[in-house]
Amino acid sequence: MNTSLDCIPCILRQTLEAARVASSDPAEHEAFLREVLTWAGKMDLRQSPPAITQQIHHRLREISGKDDLYRAVKDRQNLMAMDMLPDLSARVKAAKNPLLMSARLAIAGNIIDLGVNGKLTEADVHLALKQALTEPLSGDPDRFQTAVREAHSILYLADNAGEIAFDRLLIEQILPKRVTLAVRGAPAINDATCEDARQVGLDQMVEVIGNGSDAPGTILSDCSPEFYSRFRQADLIIAKGQGNFETLCDEPGNIFFLFKVKCPLVSELVHQPVGSHMLVRSRGTQGELAG
Amino acid sequence: MNTSLDCIPCILRQTLEAARVASSDPAEHEAFLREVLTWAGKMDLRQSPPAITQQIHHRLREISGKDDLYRAVKDRQNLMAMDMLPDLSARVKAAKNPLLMSARLAIAGNIIDLGVNGKLTEADVHLALKQALTEPLSGDPDRFQTAVREAHSILYLADNAGEIAFDRLLIEQILPKRVTLAVRGAPAINDATCEDARQVGLDQMVEVIGNGSDAPGTILSDCSPEFYSRFRQADLIIAKGQGNFETLCDEPGNIFFLFKVKCPLVSELVHQPVGSHMLVRSRGTQGELAG
Numbered sequence: 001m002n003t004s005l006d007c008i009p010c011i012l013r014q015t016l017e018a019a020r021v022a023s024s025d026p027a028e029h030e031a032f033l034r035e036v037l038t039w040a041g042k043m044d045l046r047q048s049p050p051a052i053t054q055q056i057h058h059r060l061r062e063i064s065g066k067d068d069l070y071r072a073v074k075d076r077q078n079l080m081a082m083d084m085l086p087d088l089s090a091r092v093k094a095a096k097n098p099l100l101m102s103a104r105l106a107i108a109g110n111i112i113d114l115g116v117n118g119k120l121t122e123a124d125v126h127l128a129l130k131q132a133l134t135e136p137l138s139g140d141p142d143r144f145q146t147a148v149r150e151a152h153s154i155l156y157l158a159d160n161a162g163e164i165a166f167d168r169l170l171i172e173q174i175l176p177k178r179v180t181l182a183v184r185g186a187p188a189i190n191d192a193t194c195e196d197a198r199q200v201g202l203d204q205m206v207e208v209i210g211n212g213s214d215a216p217g218t219i220l221s222d223c224s225p226e227f228y229s230r231f232r233q234a235d236l237i238i239a240k241g242q243g244n245f246e247t248l249c250d251e252p253g254n255i256f257f258l259f260k261v262k263c264p265l266v267s268e269l270v271h272q273p274v275g276s277h278m279l280v281r282s283r284g285t286q287g288e289l290a291g
Numbered sequence: 292m293n294t295s296l297d298c299i300p301c302i303l304r305q306t307l308e309a310a311r312v313a314s315s316d317p318a319e320h321e322a323f324l325r326e327v328l329t330w331a332g333k334m335d336l337r338q339s340p341p342a343i344t345q346q347i348h349h350r351l352r353e354i355s356g357k358d359d360l361y362r363a364v365k366d367r368q369n370l371m372a373m374d375m376l377p378d379l380s381a382r383v384k385a386a387k388n389p390l391l392m393s394a395r396l397a398i399a400g401n402i403i404d405l406g407v408n409g410k411l412t413e414a415d416v417h418l419a420l421k422q423a424l425t426e427p428l429s430g431d432p433d434r435f436q437t438a439v440r441e442a443h444s445i446l447y448l449a450d451n452a453g454e455i456a457f458d459r460l461l462i463e464q465i466l467p468k469r470v471t472l473a474v475r476g477a478p479a480i481n482d483a484t485c486e487d488a489r490q491v492g493l494d495q496m497v498e499v500i501g502n503g504s505d506a507p508g509t510i511l512s513d514c515s516p517e518f519y520s521r522f523r524q525a526d527l528i529i530a531k532g533q534g535n536f537e538t539l540c541d542e543p544g545n546i547f548f549l550f551k552v553k554c555p556l557v558s559e560l561v562h563q564p565v566g567s568h569m570l571v572r573s574r575g576t577q578g579e580l581a582g
Binding site (some may be wrong): 006012013026033035040042 | 301303325
């Protein structure tokens with residue numbers, strides 16, 4: 001999807017939050033925000049929001065000299081999520097439909113997103129989990145179950161650190177031996193990289209590959225040829241998070257998006273309110289997004 | 292107060308909303324937002340947020356050729372508020388403390404603010420009124436009552452259209468013959484002007500003056516000499532709304548601010564959560580803002 005004018009204030013808010021992670025000097029926050037404002041005055045809105053965020057973070061990395069701003073945050077998020085895992089695992093085992101239960105929990109984990117909510121607390125995550133157990137799953141859960149049953153090779157696109165621990169639940173249900181897990185090729189906000197897959201033990205369960213890109217989404221033209229070829233060869237792609245949705249929603253292919261709706265623009269696109277838990281097939285393969 | 296870096300995304304969101312009121316052409320929205328982004332890259336943050344908004348609206352007026360973008364909206368808001376007035380008036384009469392009850396309702400009316408919430412509905416106003424009757428009034432209500440009792444001349448600074456109808460309730464309680472009502476000298480978002488005072492009948496109750504400025508606040512250096520002299524001569528100033536608070540909070544004088552806290556920055560300044568109903572004396576005259 002393109003970047004809307006409505007995305008701009010939100011992108012600038014995220015820019016300021018990132019500047020404050022990169023430095024404790026208010027003068028540096030101001031200088032960086034002013035630079036991004038001037039740049040934003042002429043930016044290309046035909047790009048997706050993650051493509052724009054990627055460029056802002058490139059520049060922030062250049063200025064700050066820090067390659068992985070959110071490493072400490074990601075470590076904490078992984079630990080927090082791993083602590084919750086035994087309870088959640090028991091819930092999946094006890095569920096009438098363990099596959100859909102694990103999908104619900106994996107989607108709930110998508111609340112751990114510092115791009116959208118820089119002030120996320122553990123209480124927010126618990127609330128999201130509680131909602132995940134009761135609220136409807138919007139989209140195509142039936143088609144998803146069929147797709148999982150029929151697939152031989154599944155490419156699973158992770159989204160955030162912390163959340164990636166919850167992805168274990170779903171990956172266990174769809175059989176790890178069919179699954180390749182793709183993470184970002186380099187740090188992108190708090191998105192998961194190989195290090196996060198390792199921290200939550202996913203490297204022991206499935207093959208883990210980096211996608212070759214540091215965008216907080218999956219911009220195929222920015223990914224490595226190896227990743228692109230895996231993307232095209234997979235029978236089924238499971239894409240977590242709004243960033244992957246924003247960058248792949250127009251892509252043809254057997255792609256299912258699992259995410260929480262985090263802004264009014266995506267809400268409008270999927271015809272579901274902000275906060276909804278989505279499990280929806282790519283519109284690259286069908287007329288309408290939401291079921 | 293100065294403009295914080297955190298104000299910038301919010302100001303840009305308001306800019307986009309205003310551009311959409313001024314024109315139905317998305318290309319014009321984009322051109323205006325880009326112009327403001329570039330300008331924002333070098334803007335002077337030592338000004339208050341209303342001073343910045345004022346400049347953006349000057350430019351929008353220049354481009355659109357429309358002097359009073361929100362006239363139709365303000366007419367509707369006045370009508371809506373006037374419809375609610377008989378009920379609210381009865382509540383004031385039945386109250387144990389009619390002065391504070393009328394102050395509560397006048398503060399609740401401050402929710403009618405298009406700067407902050409462009410999508411306000413009548414249901415939002417009813418909810419605010421309901422909250423106003425039950426939630427604590429933060430600040431200095433006791434000192435306010437004493438100040439009202441002792442004042443000979445009261446300058447009442449109105450804020451928004453619609454809200455100005457609710458101000459009638461408080462003005463009736465503080466005795467109209469002591470009161471001069473000041474409105475904006477020219478259109479500023481949906482802030483009240485002389486026309487709004489006339490629409491809600493306040494011109495029949497009190498002397499109404501324009502302040503000579505089109506800022507959505509009271510920037511004394513931008514107001515007319517006549518207004519400035521009335522401001523300095525008044526025994527007591529009652530200032531409605533966050534815009535008046537943002538522009539006058541450091542001003543010496545016997546000023547009481549009545550407003551709803553609408554953003555995290557003002558919330559931090561007054562030590563009360565967003566949504567709080569404030570009745571607080573100017574810090575220009577005391578060490579601390581909130582009581």
